[in-house]
Amino acid sequence: MAPAVVVSGSGEHPEFEGRITVYVIVCVIIAAFGGLMFGYDIGISGGVTSMDDFLKEFFPAVYRKKQHVLENNYCKYDNQFLQLFTSSLYLAALIASFVASKAVPLFLSEIAPARIRGALNISFQLFITIGILVANLINYFTSNVHPHGWRISLGIAGVPALMLCLGSILICETPTSLIERNKIEEGRKVLRKIRGVENIDDEFDSIVHACEMARQVKDPFRKLMKPVSRPPLIIAICLQVFQQFTGINAIMFYAPVLFQTVGFGNDAALLSSVITGLVNVFSTVVSVYLVDRAGRRFLLLEACVQMLISHVIIGIILLKELKTTADNLTKGEATFVVVMVCLFVMGFAWSWGPIGWLIPSETFPLETRSAGFAFAVSSNMLFTFVIAQAFLSMLCHMQAGIFFFFAGWIVIMGVFTWFLLPETKGVPVDSMVDKVWKQHWFWCSFMADDDLRTDVKVV
Numbered sequence: 001m002a003p004a005v006v007v008s009g010s011g012e013h014p015e016f017e018g019r020i021t022v023y024v025i026v027c028v029i030i031a032a033f034g035g036l037m038f039g040y041d042i043g044i045s046g047g048v049t050s051m052d053d054f055l056k057e058f059f060p061a062v063y064r065k066k067q068h069v070l071e072n073n074y075c076k077y078d079n080q081f082l083q084l085f086t087s088s089l090y091l092a093a094l095i096a097s098f099v100a101s102k103a104v105p106l107f108l109s110e111i112a113p114a115r116i117r118g119a120l121n122i123s124f125q126l127f128i129t130i131g132i133l134v135a136n137l138i139n140y141f142t143s144n145v146h147p148h149g150w151r152i153s154l155g156i157a158g159v160p161a162l163m164l165c166l167g168s169i170l171i172c173e174t175p176t177s178l179i180e181r182n183k184i185e186e187g188r189k190v191l192r193k194i195r196g197v198e199n200i201d202d203e204f205d206s207i208v209h210a211c212e213m214a215r216q217v218k219d220p221f222r223k224l225m226k227p228v229s230r231p232p233l234i235i236a237i238c239l240q241v242f243q244q245f246t247g248i249n250a251i252m253f254y255a256p257v258l259f260q261t262v263g264f265g266n267d268a269a270l271l272s273s274v275i276t277g278l279v280n281v282f283s284t285v286v287s288v289y290l291v292d293r294a295g296r297r298f299l300l301l302e303a304c305v306q307m308l309i310s311h312v313i314i315g316i317i318l319l320k321e322l323k324t325t326a327d328n329l330t331k332g333e334a335t336f337v338v339v340m341v342c343l344f345v346m347g348f349a350w351s352w353g354p355i356g357w358l359i360p361s362e363t364f365p366l367e368t369r370s371a372g373f374a375f376a377v378s379s380n381m382l383f384t385f386v387i388a389q390a391f392l393s394m395l396c397h398m399q400a401g402i403f404f405f406f407a408g409w410i411v412i413m414g415v416f417t418w419f420l421l422p423e424t425k426g427v428p429v430d431s432m433v434d435k436v437w438k439q440h441w442f443w444c445s446f447m448a449d450d451d452l453r454t455d456v457k458v459v
């Protein structure tokens, strides 16, 4: 690929020179194993908890309930300990997020050239979805390996973890992180290597300047509490909370259970999860292509409409057709529910899934980036935990109403996006304050308190 001075999509923001080098691609692939590991963990537990062998061994009460013909359709799996099996992982991740927030999305945003930052960052989400799909496929096959299939499913989770561990030995530190720690020349070398061009002076100067300013902030968490940091912080937290209240993980964790609830047998339910998993992966690819073209806002708003429609339709079908103790849905109705779930997953996968991670990784100024991102990650983990722990009980108590509950949240997040979410497509990471927050009708008022903030000059 020839070196180029690129002007970003909107044409308003100057870009730095740089190519998409093999080195950047290798870093992306290795870093993305983090996504694969996360995705596998998300996808594996729902399938395992729907396997009879596993239930007999660890949750015999749920197994007996499941066999009972007169058991309430919506309540077969309502068991706090069963939910804890899935949710406990996110409690651990919540704690880890405060020390390990420089994880994958932030790393990707720092090494990516701005014009493809969105697409590169979304490769993380793509790997999450591939991880979920692989988990769905493995569950589909191991569910017929009696009685230890579930052990294979859980054991394989170690593979992406090992790859990430080995990969992190090869991976470079970002120029920003090196310069931040005064390894100036090393930072310049790495920047030249990852950009693949000789002239990296403008970008280098911009990073050095940003680091100098960041150094003046002694306590990033305190700085994060200042009014000037509120816009990216509120946006980051809201995006993560909203992402979870779309109801995505009700589907990702519990799709096999949900599909059994509407009347599929074991295998058909697991196969349906494989189908939603495939839709998830392919729709994320659409996002990689569109996010730096159509922009973040358009995708988020379009998906709100799509997800709203599918939740309302699923809610209506269940309300009318799935009674508590009577028969399940007909084959046709149950298949239609799967189609609606696919429509929902499709919308999420090209919008709130990837962009929920992308925006928090690109909107904080350097001095609060890591601390701010930690809040985003921990909000995600906290609300992932909440959904994992509560969904099966909510399904039991609210029945079809749970889908209207998620639909209500989608309306709220659509209004929030429309009025409060600025477009960040093509804006260099270190120019967000001037190019985004200061220009926004609402958030600009927070920028008046300028005394402490580090104003990174746009080169």
Ligand code: BGC
Pocket: 042, 125, 128, 129, 132, 243, 248, 249, 252, 280, 352, 353, 354, 356, 357, 380, 384
């Ligand atoms: C979310 C996960 C979700 C996944 C689905 C991610 O962006 O953070 O909670 O399971 O998307 O693909």
